[in-house]
Amino acid sequence: MVGDETIFALSSGRPPTAIAMVRVSGPRAGDLLTALTGSLPPPRTARRVLIRDQNQELIDDGVALWFAGPASATGEDVAEFHIHGGRAVLAALVRALSAFDGVRPAEPGEFTRRAFENGKLDLTEAEGLDDLIHADTEAQRRQAVRQLGGLLGDRARRWRAQIIEAAALIEAGIDFADEGDVQGELMAPALQTIAALHDEIAEVLAAQGRSERLRDGMVVAIAGPPNVGKSTLINRLARREVAIVSPHAGTTRDVIEVQLDLGGYPVTVIDTAGIRESNDPVEQEGVRRARARAAEADLVLWLGEGEMTGDAVAASAPVWRVRNKIDLRGGEGDGGPVDLPVEPLAAALRQTDGAWGGNAAFEISALRGQGLGELIAAIEDFAAQYFASGETALISRARHRTLLQDAAAMLQRSLQHDLPAELVAEELRLAGVALGRLLGRVDVEDVLGEIFSRFCIGK
Numbered sequence: 001m002v003g004d005e006t007i008f009a010l011s012s013g014r015p016p017t018a019i020a021m022v023r024v025s026g027p028r029a030g031d032l033l034t035a036l037t038g039s040l041p042p043p044r045t046a047r048r049v050l051i052r053d054q055n056q057e058l059i060d061d062g063v064a065l066w067f068a069g070p071a072s073a074t075g076e077d078v079a080e081f082h083i084h085g086g087r088a089v090l091a092a093l094v095r096a097l098s099a100f101d102g103v104r105p106a107e108p109g110e111f112t113r114r115a116f117e118n119g120k121l122d123l124t125e126a127e128g129l130d131d132l133i134h135a136d137t138e139a140q141r142r143q144a145v146r147q148l149g150g151l152l153g154d155r156a157r158r159w160r161a162q163i164i165e166a167a168a169l170i171e172a173g174i175d176f177a178d179e180g181d182v183q184g185e186l187m188a189p190a191l192q193t194i195a196a197l198h199d200e201i202a203e204v205l206a207a208q209g210r211s212e213r214l215r216d217g218m219v220v221a222i223a224g225p226p227n228v229g230k231s232t233l234i235n236r237l238a239r240r241e242v243a244i245v246s247p248h249a250g251t252t253r254d255v256i257e258v259q260l261d262l263g264g265y266p267v268t269v270i271d272t273a274g275i276r277e278s279n280d281p282v283e284q285e286g287v288r289r290a291r292a293r294a295a296e297a298d299l300v301l302w303l304g305e306g307e308m309t310g311d312a313v314a315a316s317a318p319v320w321r322v323r324n325k326i327d328l329r330g331g332e333g334d335g336g337p338v339d340l341p342v343e344p345l346a347a348a349l350r351q352t353d354g355a356w357g358g359n360a361a362f363e364i365s366a367l368r369g370q371g372l373g374e375l376i377a378a379i380e381d382f383a384a385q386y387f388a389s390g391e392t393a394l395i396s397r398a399r400h401r402t403l404l405q406d407a408a409a410m411l412q413r414s415l416q417h418d419l420p421a422e423l424v425a426e427e428l429r430l431a432g433v434a435l436g437r438l439l440g441r442v443d444v445e446d447v448l449g450e451i452f453s454r455f456c457i458g459k
């Protein structure tokens with residue numbers, strides 16, 4: 001699939017924009033650039049050009065760049081047009097490009113897929129690139145940029161090379177099966193390498209922490225009976241209207257989520273429907289979903305007003321009790337902010353409970369904003385602790401974890417006492433395949449489509 005067709009796409013944002021970048025990759029990129037701008041600029045140098053269509057009609061006054069393959073992002077010949085980002089300008093350029101034979105618009109992720117297939121990056125690096133483009137918070141960006149830089153890929157390549165080397169020694173030993181001494185001499189260092197490799201991979205797996213969650217965020221569920229102010233709180237947190245706030249119980253029937261950036265960490269806050277018994281089937285479904293979502297949360301804020309009795313959420317996550325509407329304590333109906341000191345109840349409880357996971361309690365007014373600073377700071381601290389191990393981890397996806405687990409298991413099996421050399425070699429071969437799949441080098445057709453289709457067009 002690489003090589004024949006020349007592809008193009010708008011690689012910058014949705015028009016209109018001040019400047020737009022249209023990228024072309026493939027064998028005809030040079031022809032196109034020459035035809036539209038009159039000549040080929042020197043490679044890797046921005047040059048101001050007049051862009052004209054086939055009828056010599058001026059399309060735009062812009063900048064063009066030329067990257068001769070393989071020294072380009074995709075490994076193929078690449079041309080870039082930086083033009084004014086108006087819709088009609090883009091439409092005219094697209095028309096002019098499409099008029100050439102063998103030139104077509106790119107599919108999502110097709111540039112990166114070509115880069116991958118030309119060996120410009122491995123699959124873990126391509127995934128890092130995808131994560132970098134979708135990174136919303138600092139922690140996500142840091143993780144993605146490390147992965148794009150080959151942090152996991154370089155390790156996996158080294159492991160794979162060592163496994164292949166060990167397998168070669170063991171296979172050489174098979175030829176000397178009749179001469180036990182020679183076989184033993186060949187196998188001993190190989191088995192030592194394998195044992196060390198196994199431990200290294202096991203360590204990486206153990207250090208994975210919460211790294212997979214960095215991609216989609218730590219989940220905080222806001223739960224509690226109807227009308228206690230859950231929607232009001234989530235709106236406050238999101239600083240925009242995401243949930244319908246209503247004085248009538250049971251308005252928030254569905255689960256509403258907002259993505260927050262708390263101190264650089266991605267946090268998904270979920271507003272659950274009022275968890276309560278109901279005969280209304282629609283409401284029952286809302287209640288069922290709310291319970292399920294709260295149960296998979298990493299932290300539950302259990303909201304109540306007045307006296308707070310036992311919590312109704314069976315979650316493995318810590319539950320923080322949050323008493324809302326403290327502004328009402330100062331007497332009804334005066335309208336203005338009530339100047340109640342926020343009791344340091346939270347701090348006191350945290351002290352008595354010790355570790356995170358205890359029932360910290362907070363007193364807030366979601367409506368007036370009292371006590372929210374303390375609550376948000378505590379969630380931020382919790383997120384920092386939660387992600388602490390994940391930040392330095394090499395693994396960011398379930399795909400990585402599964403393949404490394406497979407590789408570690410095969411290495412472990414290859415070390416079994418008295419395993420015939422042929423079987424040791426076979427286990428090593430399989431471990432090598434698992435790492436090859438991680439890097440996207442072997443047997444990955446099934447995952448490639450899925451990974452690249454999620455990329456943006458033009459990437």
Ligand code: GDP
Pocket residue numbers: 225226227228229230231232233244245246247248249250251252274324325326327328364365366367368
């Ligand atoms: P939910 O059913 O738990 O989502 O509750 P809502 O957020 O819809 O709030 C129910 C009602 O309580 C609304 O009229 C809110 O304006 C009101 N409310 C929410 N938080 C506060 C608060 O801190 N103080 C006061 N006085 N009213 C609040």
